[in-house]
Amino acid sequence: MSEHHIVPLKIYMLIFAALLVGTVITVAIAFVDLGFLNTPVAILIAMVKATLVIWYFMHVKYSPKIVALFAFAGFFWLIIMFSMTMQDYYTRGWHEPLPIPFLEN
Amino acid sequence: MRLKLRAQNLPRRKKLSDAAHSLGRAHHFETAEQQYESATLGMWAFIVQEILFFGGLFGAYVVYRNLYIDAFSAASHQLDISLGAFNTGILIGSSLTMALAVRCAQKGEKNTIIGWLVATIILGFGFLGVKYVEYSHKWHDNLVPGSSFVWEKPGYLDVAGGQVKIFFSLYFVMTGMHALHMVIGVGIMLWLIAKIRRNEINEHYFTPIEISGLYWHFVDIVWIFLFPLLYLIGRHT
Amino acid sequence: MHGVVMIFFFLIPSIPAVLGNFLLPLQLGARDVAFPKLNLISYYLYTAGGVVALTAIIAGGVDTGWTFYTPYSTTYSNSFVALALIGVFINGFSSILTGVNFIVTIHKMRAPGLTWFRLPLFIWAQYATSLIQVLGTPVIAITILLVVFERLFQIGIFNPTLGGDPVLMQHLFWFYSHPAVYIMILPGFGVISEVIACFSRRRIFGYSFVAFSSLAIAILGFLVWGHHMFVAGQSTYAGMVFSFLTFLVAVPSAIKIFNWAFTLYKGSVLLDSPMLYVLGFIGLFTIGGLTGLFLATLGLDVHMHDTYFVVAHFHYVMVGGMVMAFLAGVHFWWPKMTGKMYSETAARVGVFLIFSGFNLTFLPQFVLGYMGMPRRYHTYPEEWQALNVMSTAGASVLGIGFTLTIIYLLWSAIGGKRAEANPFQAKGLEWENAGSPPIAHNFVDIPIVVEEAYAYGKKHDEAQIESPEPAKEEEVV
Numbered sequence: 001m002s003e004h005h006i007v008p009l010k011i012y013m014l015i016f017a018a019l020l021v022g023t024v025i026t027v028a029i030a031f032v033d034l035g036f037l038n039t040p041v042a043i044l045i046a047m048v049k050a051t052l053v054i055w056y057f058m059h060v061k062y063s064p065k066i067v068a069l070f071a072f073a074g075f076f077w078l079i080i081m082f083s084m085t086m087q088d089y090y091t092r093g094w095h096e097p098l099p100i101p102f103l104e105n
Numbered sequence: 106m107r108l109k110l111r112a113q114n115l116p117r118r119k120k121l122s123d124a125a126h127s128l129g130r131a132h133h134f135e136t137a138e139q140q141y142e143s144a145t146l147g148m149w150a151f152i153v154q155e156i157l158f159f160g161g162l163f164g165a166y167v168v169y170r171n172l173y174i175d176a177f178s179a180a181s182h183q184l185d186i187s188l189g190a191f192n193t194g195i196l197i198g199s200s201l202t203m204a205l206a207v208r209c210a211q212k213g214e215k216n217t218i219i220g221w222l223v224a225t226i227i228l229g230f231g232f233l234g235v236k237y238v239e240y241s242h243k244w245h246d247n248l249v250p251g252s253s254f255v256w257e258k259p260g261y262l263d264v265a266g267g268q269v270k271i272f273f274s275l276y277f278v279m280t281g282m283h284a285l286h287m288v289i290g291v292g293i294m295l296w297l298i299a300k301i302r303r304n305e306i307n308e309h310y311f312t313p314i315e316i317s318g319l320y321w322h323f324v325d326i327v328w329i330f331l332f333p334l335l336y337l338i339g340r341h342t
Numbered sequence: 343m344h345g346v347v348m349i350f351f352f353l354i355p356s357i358p359a360v361l362g363n364f365l366l367p368l369q370l371g372a373r374d375v376a377f378p379k380l381n382l383i384s385y386y387l388y389t390a391g392g393v394v395a396l397t398a399i400i401a402g403g404v405d406t407g408w409t410f411y412t413p414y415s416t417t418y419s420n421s422f423v424a425l426a427l428i429g430v431f432i433n434g435f436s437s438i439l440t441g442v443n444f445i446v447t448i449h450k451m452r453a454p455g456l457t458w459f460r461l462p463l464f465i466w467a468q469y470a471t472s473l474i475q476v477l478g479t480p481v482i483a484i485t486i487l488l489v490v491f492e493r494l495f496q497i498g499i500f501n502p503t504l505g506g507d508p509v510l511m512q513h514l515f516w517f518y519s520h521p522a523v524y525i526m527i528l529p530g531f532g533v534i535s536e537v538i539a540c541f542s543r544r545r546i547f548g549y550s551f552v553a554f555s556s557l558a559i560a561i562l563g564f565l566v567w568g569h570h571m572f573v574a575g576q577s578t579y580a581g582m583v584f585s586f587l588t589f590l591v592a593v594p595s596a597i598k599i600f601n602w603a604f605t606l607y608k609g610s611v612l613l614d615s616p617m618l619y620v621l622g623f624i625g626l627f628t629i630g631g632l633t634g635l636f637l638a639t640l641g642l643d644v645h646m647h648d649t650y651f652v653v654a655h656f657h658y659v660m661v662g663g664m665v666m667a668f669l670a671g672v673h674f675w676w677p678k679m680t681g682k683m684y685s686e687t688a689a690r691v692g693v694f695l696i697f698s699g700f701n702l703t704f705l706p707q708f709v710l711g712y713m714g715m716p717r718r719y720h721t722y723p724e725e726w727q728a729l730n731v732m733s734t735a736g737a738s739v740l741g742i743g744f745t746l747t748i749i750y751l752l753w754s755a756i757g758g759k760r761a762e763a764n765p766f767q768a769k770g771l772e773w774e775n776a777g778s779p780p781i782a783h784n785f786v787d788i789p790i791v792v793e794e795a796y797a798y799g800k801k802h803d804e805a806q807i808e809s810p811e812p813a814k815e816e817e818v819v
Contacts, residue, residue, distance in 0.1 A: 133451075147377060158483055267498060274497035275499070
């Protein structure tokens with residue numbers, strides 16, 4: 001398996017530390033009132049952590065580009081699902097409410 | 106279409122030693138490298154599928170969180186942040202031990218591989234143990250959706266019980282699915298240990314360890330998103 | 343139940359399972375797919391899922407329709423919903439694993455010299471199909487699980503009285519089920535390309551357009567699912583977005599039809615039975631596709647949703663389109679798979695019966711739907727009786743046609759005359775380098791590809807592309 005790049009131990013430990021720090025930041029910043037930014041910031045930190053895991057732990061940095069494309073495609077398809085679904089819910093309020101019995105009480 | 110009976114004039118792709126040939130290389134592959142790359146790509150295709158599988162749940166979550174933000178906030182406050190954060194740390198640690206297991210496999214240190222795999226399993230069990238504690242707390246608080254669900258938390262009585270129930274439905278299905286995937290992952294690790302001890306995996310052929318590692322890291326990534334989205338809603342109020 | 347069986351257990355697996363498993367390695371010059379054991383698991387999952395779903399049917403069936411809309415399916419139906427859904431769930435994994443297998447096989451198992459743009463278009467189509475299978479099927483898997491949990495534990499997620507939104511279930515359901523129709527049709531497109539090239543003795547006009555249009559359909563197909571929900575309570579603005587995108591997704595399919603038509607132009611057309619099916623496909627799929635555009639138009643769909651117009655539309659694309667393509671493929675590769683040749687006369691009778699029976703069945707349904715006859719009702723007003731009877735008569739003819747086809751195909755498999763390795767003088771690794779049927783590992787030696795696909799009618803020198811190998815190669819008799 002000549003292609004296999006053996007990742008130095010130091011990098012693994014560094015990423016591990018970064019992930020733990022990211023977790024601490026996520027919890028800490030949840031208690032700070034950033035208004036509407038709280039959710040995007042939490043998701044952003046999670047995305048950074050996920051990227052570190054994918055890039056280093058899952059060796060995507062050292063793999064052929066097609067692997068990175070697959071990983072990206074998976075998450076991109078989620079974006080499609082979320083955004084196209086939410087564009088329905090988001091725009092429902094733009095016209096007369098439809099008689100769907102959402103729970104009000 | 107020209108038919109060549111012997112590909113003599115072509116540069117041969119690199120082949121491993123005979124030891125590798127006899128161990129693990131399936132006959133429909135031309136080279137061990139092709140097999141390894143196929144295995145990696147195949148596991149990634151499977152992971153893409155898993156992303157979309159959990160994605161459906163996250164999709165439902167996104168919709169209902171937007172519709173019922175107050176109820177979701179109230180419900181999220183019932184979850185124990187310290188247990189959740191502790192579990193996040195355990196899982197990240199298990200990702201590290203898994204990555205180190207793969208690294209040992211790459212370097213051919215057979216016994217340490219088993220050691221790191223056992224460490225991963227122990228951390229996995231730790232996670233599942235904490236989850237069990239959390240679930241039983243919820244059961245005692247009547248917060249498990251079903252006929253026993255009752256919403257009567259002081260300070261949150263203006264929030265609709267039905268909407269809170271939806272949060273907990275999503276909580277249990279999402280973390281339950283995640284836990285199921287972890288159990289499967291632990292099973293895979295036990296299987297790997299058995300294969301290593303039978304010498305069906307060694308320094309010449311350790312692809313199963315690498316691709317099992319990919320699976321385990323993915324399960325970690327799911328939790329990395331689950332934790333803030335479930336445990337940390339509206340904590341600043 | 344007709345829907346559940348036809349969609350999940352016939353159309354989705356049809357070409358990938360029947361033809362794809364066989365042809366992919368052959369057309370790629372490989373000995374097998376990338377993960378043969380996974381392939382076998384795929385088959386067992388299909389069988390297991392089928393047994394479970396059949397049990398649900400025999401035990402009494404479901405009355406929710408194949409779409410399992412909530413809250414009826416979760417709260418009010420007294421039929422075997424959970425059982426049927428579990429059968430579909432298991433079957434879904436069969437589909438996913440096939441997709442994984444085919445994607446990796448196409449990436450990694452190509453013969454030397456077989457670059458992406460020398461691939462047969464069947465492979466491109468199968469690749470696009472596999473992408474959809476991997477990206478879409480898990481979403482219906484999770485939807486099924488949520489519906490089952492809702493049904494068993496009343497978790498409230500799709501039940502309006504408990505705060506849930508039934509339309510959310512429809513979003514998640516159709517996120518898969520619309521791309522699923524492209525899973526059904528794309529392999530058919532691949533077959534059409536192969537058969538048309540062979541029986542026009544010409545290369546496909548606009549090869550790269552056809553190849554990329556398969557990918558475009560796969561990708562765009564994920565953006566249009568809301569056109570099933572125009573009158574479900576979805577926001578009108580979302581409806582407009584989905585309507586517009588649905589018009590867009592029709593474009594790549596139209597590109598294919600144009601390219602196939604131009605392939606026929608100035609070709610030496612041979613009207614063997616596979617080609618007759620293909621010609622039938624082109625006409626009927628076009629009708630089906632165009633009527634799909636009527637339904638994509640938001641205003642028209644308000645009137646035609648849940649009428650027989652929709653039924654006629656999808657039967658035109660699925661039966662007039664996909665089943666005809668499936669039969670074309672089965673007939674084309676029958677000698678390769680079985681080593682036997684069927685009776686061409688019987689086949690032509692079969693084509694005629696199926697084509698005429700099909701049109702007699704479903705053309706009246708366009709009229710009925712336009713006039714307002716609803717679907718899924720057990721009765722209809724008297725003035726529509728003539729058209730309904732015509733439709734039933736057509737179904738009988740169609741049934742005779744299918745029965746005849748099965749009979750002569752089985753007859754040929756048991757006692758038909760031996761087929762040669764390349765009875766249609768087709769181009770392609772499966773025809774020129776493998777026997778009929780091929781040996782266990784497909785090829786004696788892995789072939790090396792030096793020409794473009796469909797190099798029909800070209801002299802050897804014209805077909806030769808700059809070979810990546812050094813000049814010295816041996817010609818084999």
